[in-house]
Amino acid sequence: MKLNERSVAHYATCDSPADHAGFLRKRVERHHHHAHHHGTSYQRRWFVLKGNLLFYFEERESREPVGLVVLEGCTVELCEAAEEFAFAIRFDDAGARAYVLVADGQAAMEAWVKALSRASFDYMRLVVRELEKQLEEACKSLAACRKSPRRSSSSSGRKRHLSNPALLPLQEKPTTLENGYSTWGSGGCVAGGATCTDYDHDGGQTKPPPLPPRRRSAASSAAASPAPGLSPAMLESPVSPETICFSKLHNWYGQEIAVLRREWQERQKRGHP
């Protein structure tokens, strides 16, 4: 398969921040039909994780990566091995080779497993969906609370609303996101669509602003709302708004850690597959 190797190598070594980096020992995979297949050997490599791209270098100062593992469609598991602190990257394609990696210690292994578990577009999409859900609930709380006129008018006049087209899940049709397409560097040019700012300076291509939260229940504004999953009628929250928002945030992060921990424990219990 052809690859844009030079740009990828450049990206690997450019100064964009890495999500994680460190030495790992990578198990050498031998073909089954090798005549002499005694034991396993490992090669120490410098690994750099940027997004869903896991690069490995011969040395820390090497100018070009030796290899790249694209981390889509994979799972990260603790694994049995004669080695301690080993974990594996396995793919949905069962026939594809797995990457068995060994860290220097327990902390390093946990840090890598955690970082690699989040290193996919699917994970990012999950995060976005969760945040949008949180925002939706916060919106409801906002609508539910009886605030002073000054407060509520400023929040409704702010035009920052979760159904802002700029923040729809990325699987939405392109036409509902962003206004215009003039040169956009990935990561740069934030001012354009990504900061959900006033509709005033859009290119005339975004939809009209949705009704402010406290008035949504009055009309079925389905037509005006581009965001899926946002019910036109806001529900009253029975619990104090402040608690809901803050505790939900806490809950969400706490849940994530609990899930990860549970998964590690389960895998250790399962032992050798």
Next chain:
Amino acid sequence: MKLNERSLAFYATCDSPADNAGFLYKRGERHTAYHRRWFVLKGNMLFYFEERDSREPVGVIVLEGCNVELCDSAEGFAFAIRFGGSKSRTYVLAAESQEAMESWVKSLSRASFDYMRLVVRELEKQLQEMRRGLA
């Protein structure tokens, strides 16, 4: 550079939803002739196939760190994917209509982890403001 080709090809053709797909003309690197290919965008991976029903991609363009720009070309509806680094290849692609070109430029401009991070940061900021608004 070694690459986990097999799992990548699997990912390209598995039934996870694509962010965009369609025919585009791709200009060759050395020769200026355009070749029609079936392109599939998933996340920050732009795969291209010889035919729509090909079982394996001919190639993949990893889009992280790229810029997408409109460009002049006798071909029309053309746009370019550029990268940092002096030796990087620029990919010149041409769509078959204005609408297709705009759709591709939009999807490609958002096809990066960096963009996703921006979205997440923005949502978190909004959440914070909501919380302050309630306090």
